[in-house]
Amino acid sequence: MTPPPSIAKSAPAPAVVRAALDAQPRIALAHLPTPLEPMTIDGREIFIKRDDCTGFALGGNKSRKLEHTMADAMARGATVLLTASGLQSNHVRQCAAAAARCGLGFHAVVAPALDRMPRAHAESGNVLIDSIYGAVLHVVDDEADADAGMARVAAELRAAGETPYIVPLGASDGIGSLGYARAAFELLDQCRAMGRELGHVVVPTGSGGTHGGMLAGLRGAGSAATCWGISVSEPAAAKIAKVRASIDGVEAVLGLGPLGIGPEDIRVDDRHTGGGYAQPSAAANAWLLRLARETGLLLDPVYTAKAFAGLATLAAEGCFTGDGAVVFLHTGGTPALFADPAGLVDPRGLSPSLARLDGRLV
Numbered sequence: 001m002t003p004p005p006s007i008a009k010s011a012p013a014p015a016v017v018r019a020a021l022d023a024q025p026r027i028a029l030a031h032l033p034t035p036l037e038p039m040t041i042d043g044r045e046i047f048i049k050r051d052d053c054t055g056f057a058l059g060g061n062k063s064r065k066l067e068h069t070m071a072d073a074m075a076r077g078a079t080v081l082l083t084a085s086g087l088q089s090n091h092v093r094q095c096a097a098a099a100a101r102c103g104l105g106f107h108a109v110v111a112p113a114l115d116r117m118p119r120a121h122a123e124s125g126n127v128l129i130d131s132i133y134g135a136v137l138h139v140v141d142d143e144a145d146a147d148a149g150m151a152r153v154a155a156e157l158r159a160a161g162e163t164p165y166i167v168p169l170g171a172s173d174g175i176g177s178l179g180y181a182r183a184a185f186e187l188l189d190q191c192r193a194m195g196r197e198l199g200h201v202v203v204p205t206g207s208g209g210t211h212g213g214m215l216a217g218l219r220g221a222g223s224a225a226t227c228w229g230i231s232v233s234e235p236a237a238a239k240i241a242k243v244r245a246s247i248d249g250v251e252a253v254l255g256l257g258p259l260g261i262g263p264e265d266i267r268v269d270d271r272h273t274g275g276g277y278a279q280p281s282a283a284a285n286a287w288l289l290r291l292a293r294e295t296g297l298l299l300d301p302v303y304t305a306k307a308f309a310g311l312a313t314l315a316a317e318g319c320f321t322g323d324g325a326v327v328f329l330h331t332g333g334t335p336a337l338f339a340d341p342a343g344l345v346d347p348r349g350l351s352p353s354l355a356r357l358d359g360r361l362v
């Protein structure tokens with residue numbers, strides 16, 4: 001018989017969760033801990049957790065996830081890594097680098113809609129770096145064809161004697177999400193060292209593993225900090241399901257039972273998706289330019305600028321209650337800045353810094 005919630009088994013002790021996380025197989029890729037950088041924006045203190053500075057392959061959130069994913073791939077005797085995503089994917093870039101580091105081949109199925117994108121999108125940014133790593137990219141016209149595409153590439157690789165390891169979307173399964181459960185402990189240690197409580201963490205929510213892993217880690221560490229996910233693409237309900245799957249996955253891998261995360265604990269704000277995945281949001285791009293010009297911090301248009309616009313809205317609405325530190329998780333993605341340069345400056349696509357001395361445009 002299922003026990004009533006009031007007498008449900010209590011969550012495991014933080015020390016037990018930390019030990020279980022530390023015991024998970026991992027191949028070191030990221031430069032850790034990443035800095036926790038204080039900033040004052042509109043008179044409010046915000047700490048930026050600089051996971052854009054994870055170092056590996058130009059940094060970003062996938063470095064932490066792939067430490068666990070690659071350990072699993074190697075334990076399973078993989079010879080090739082295979083994944084799927086959009087053409088300008090940070091995930092694909094970091095997977096390509098992780099495969100190179102571990103001596104594996106790398107293939108990705110990418111859904112580009114090439115006819116609708118600027119030339120730089122197909123040649124620069126993450127795509128350029130993918131090709132430097134020797135990635136083999138297989139193009140499909142529609143995202144819906146990605147899974148079938150991966151199955152086909154996997155079958156071809158097996159027929160050629162390879163052992164492919166399929167990295168799920170965004171490496172957001174239980175294994176990859178462990179990286180963000182560990183990140184939560186790292187962040188709490190940094191807050192403790194500053195003599196501060198952690199009050200709120202704001203993260204971009206895409207495939208859900210960063211958000212889910214962070215929340216699992218926070219609760220596993222005994223922290224009551226609120227984790228606010230800002231959807232970068234879909235309605236909140238779709239993202240909440242992804243975050244839940246990531247948490248369930250982490251709990252399954254750790255094998256310590258539930259970490260005590262109820263539905264009310266998974267918060268996703270879907271007011272900043274712009275036109276959808278990788279489609280611009282005017283408010284987000286305004287924050288991208290403002291932070292660059294006022295603080296020197298570079299965001300990216302697809303994830304972190306939307307998340308920062310979300311943070312600004314939550315701040316204006318008075319959501320950051322209490323005196324605990326407010327942390328923005330900068331998950332990287334800056335190579336995408338090079339993929340659509342015209343989208344960020346004026347409609348002519350030219351930066352004012354390219355005007356001639358006499359004011360004429362170059």
Ligand SMILES: Cc1ncc(COP(=O)(O)O)c(C=O)c1O
Binds near residue numbers: 172
């Ligand atoms: C820069 C960046 N930030 C955030 C995310 C979203 O993370 P997740 O997919 O774990 O939700 C991604 C995913 O690709 C990303 O590349």
